Amino acid sequence: MALYQKIEGKYNQMNIEVISHEIINHEQINHEQINHEQINHELINHEIINHEHIRQKNVSLDMSLLSAGYQGIRGAYSEEALISYFGEEIQAQAFDTFEGVFKAVRDGKIHYGVVPVENSSTGDIKDVYDLLIAHDLKVVGEQYLQIKHHLLGLPGSLVGDIQKVYSHTQGIEQCGSFLSTHPAITPVAYSNTAKSAALVEATGDKHITAIGSRRAAVIYNLAILKENIQDNVTNSTRFLVIAKDHEPKAEADRLSLVFSLPHKAGALYHALEKFAVHDVNLLRIISRPIKNKPWFYFFFVDVAGNLAAPEIVTAIEEVKDMSEYFAVLGNYKENSMQRE
Numbered sequence: 001m002a003l004y005q006k007i008e009g010k011y012n013q014m015n016i017e018v019i020s021h022e023i024i025n026h027e028q029i030n031h032e033q034i035n036h037e038q039i040n041h042e043l044i045n046h047e048i049i050n051h052e053h054i055r056q057k058n059v060s061l062d063m064s065l066l067s068a069g070y071q072g073i074r075g076a077y078s079e080e081a082l083i084s085y086f087g088e089e090i091q092a093q094a095f096d097t098f099e100g101v102f103k104a105v106r107d108g109k110i111h112y113g114v115v116p117v118e119n120s121s122t123g124d125i126k127d128v129y130d131l132l133i134a135h136d137l138k139v140v141g142e143q144y145l146q147i148k149h150h151l152l153g154l155p156g157s158l159v160g161d162i163q164k165v166y167s168h169t170q171g172i173e174q175c176g177s178f179l180s181t182h183p184a185i186t187p188v189a190y191s192n193t194a195k196s197a198a199l200v201e202a203t204g205d206k207h208i209t210a211i212g213s214r215r216a217a218v219i220y221n222l223a224i225l226k227e228n229i230q231d232n233v234t235n236s237t238r239f240l241v242i243a244k245d246h247e248p249k250a251e252a253d254r255l256s257l258v259f260s261l262p263h264k265a266g267a268l269y270h271a272l273e274k275f276a277v278h279d280v281n282l283l284r285i286i287s288r289p290i291k292n293k294p295w296f297y298f299f300f301v302d303v304a305g306n307l308a309a310p311e312i313v314t315a316i317e318e319v320k321d322m323s324e325y326f327a328v329l330g331n332y333k334e335n336s337m338q339r340e
């Protein structure tokens with residue numbers, strides 16, 4: 001506990017809660033009979049939720065007591081990611097925007113949000129990073145999803161007759177080669193791939209199509225006019241599972257941090273050096289502008305490790321000391337699909 005205490009007040013508070021409640025005690029889960037009612041009560045109160053750990057220990061929890069939000073409508077890739085992470089039983093709630101998901105989590109209307117954060121072909125989904133800062137939410141998990149885009153149209157539509165294709169900007173970008181070889185089809189950016197599919201069904205127009213998933217085709221009664229039109233066969237998107245509070249996990253092996261540094265020669269170099277010196281593997285780094293401070297940046301850095309490891313604590317303590325702003329976004333279990 002002392003280690004967490006050194007890093008962040010909130011972590012400290014969380015650990016005190018974990019210890020004082022003594023509900024989800026890893027040892028207890030292993031060796032003793034579990035009081036399910038008590039655990040579910042904790043889940044409802046949105047306190048110590050360690051579903052990942054519990055799932056691994058084959059403890060059956062009533063997931064239907066939990067809610068998670070995603071952007072779009074049924075058939076969106078985000079909904080698929082949500083189901084892959086939590087399973088079918090959780091109450092999935094659809095929101096029009098990413099911001100809607102973030103606000104609902106922040107206001108305690110839903111327990112979790114599942115939002116895309118990066119794509120293997122097109123890179124960062126920048127809005128999500130900005131929203132993480134703006135709403136002060138935590139990352140408690142991640143989910144990779146292979147993205148296979150298909151050209152969806154009304155049954156009987158012919159590729160040669162298509163005038164427009166609707167999709168999320170990511171869907172359009174990820175299918176750039178297909179679109180460049182079909183110049184007669186005008187891409188139209190829409191808020192979501194599943195919403196695009198629903199629009200095609202609603203118009204009843206055989207000249208209009210959508211880029212979306214096989215699942216969306218089934219839900220919105222569309223035919224797959226051309227399958228796998230994404231540029232890369234390995235196309236995949238990484239989603240973050242966000243929550244209001246940290247969820248410390250013994251098996252967490254990925255740590256997401258955000259910090260800003262003074263404008264000094266070598267500031268970033270020296271910050272990253274701390275990870276190298278303490279043998280901490282850097283997994284990812286991106287920068288985003290600090291909106292009210294022109295030409296200053298937030299660095300979002302992911303490293304491998306658990307906050308209980310002394311070398312991690314030392315490294316991030318040292319980075320924190322050099323930073324003008326510093327926060328632990330979350331320490332969670334890496335999804336195994338990564339870097340396969």
Ligand SMILES: O=C(O)C(=O)C[C@]1(C(=O)O)C=C[C@@H](O)C=C1
Pocket residue numbers: 071072075076077078079116119125147168170171191192193194237
């Ligand atoms: O439009 C969807 O279906 C989404 O879930 C959004 C989204 C994204 O924002 O990247 C998710 C995964 C794919 O990369 C394409 C679109």
